[in-house]
Amino acid sequence: MPEHLLSCVEHCYQKAETFFKRSFTRPDVSFKLRGQKAGVAHLTENKLRFNPQLYRENREDFLRQTVPHEVAHLIAHQLFGLKIQPHGEEWQLIMRGVYELAPNRCHTYEVKRRMANRYIYRCSCPQGEFPFSAQRHALVSKGRRYFCRRCKVTLSFTGEQRLE
Incomplete structure (x- = not known):
């Protein structure tokens, strides 16, 4: 410390x-x-x-x-x-x-995002690709369903993964 x-x-x-x-x-x-x-x-x-x-x-x-x-x-x-x-x-x-400071709610520090594995889901829309986090992907495997807001189709895992 x-x-x-x-x-x-x-x-x-x-x-x-x-x-x-x-x-x-x-x-x-x-x-x-x-x-x-x-x-x-x-x-x-x-x-x-x-x-x-x-x-x-x-x-x-x-x-x-x-x-x-x-x-x-x-x-x-x-x-x-x-x-x-x-x-x-x-x-x-x-x-x-x-403290004689401006009451700013948020900092302005640059935050480096770490690379994360994304699981690619799709719907029936032409550009309907949705990269899911590992946590969201795990929820799908436990039965949770996610829907496309445009076409209302259940998103399905493509089998693809990529680092983002």
Whole structure:
């Protein structure tokens, strides 16, 4: 676990405690997040998960924007409870007031997509080709059916696979 990230989380909590004049329970922090999300706050578990790949590639902005963004979710939850919107006015108040940051919902980091095996399905339309993920293909093998929105025909596996 990078020490810079943990100290940034702590700094964000200290700023919130100074601003709100109260203490907040510190979260568990993990670096077990993959994919497109830079960070995730698990409100009821008081847990933060961060994407190590995006952290390595965008370190400065990650510490300046992503960490306060996720901490603000947990602070908002501790202050206002579960009934608030994730990026609603309470969270925005914390982003602007405590961290003096624009309340941006999403990061702008470049995310490299990894190559994935696709299973090719077809319908009766001339251009009716549908690449399915392994997860969706497995659902079909368990009986789930998918239909073409244009011709309404059940999509069927062609036997073809390709990397995309």
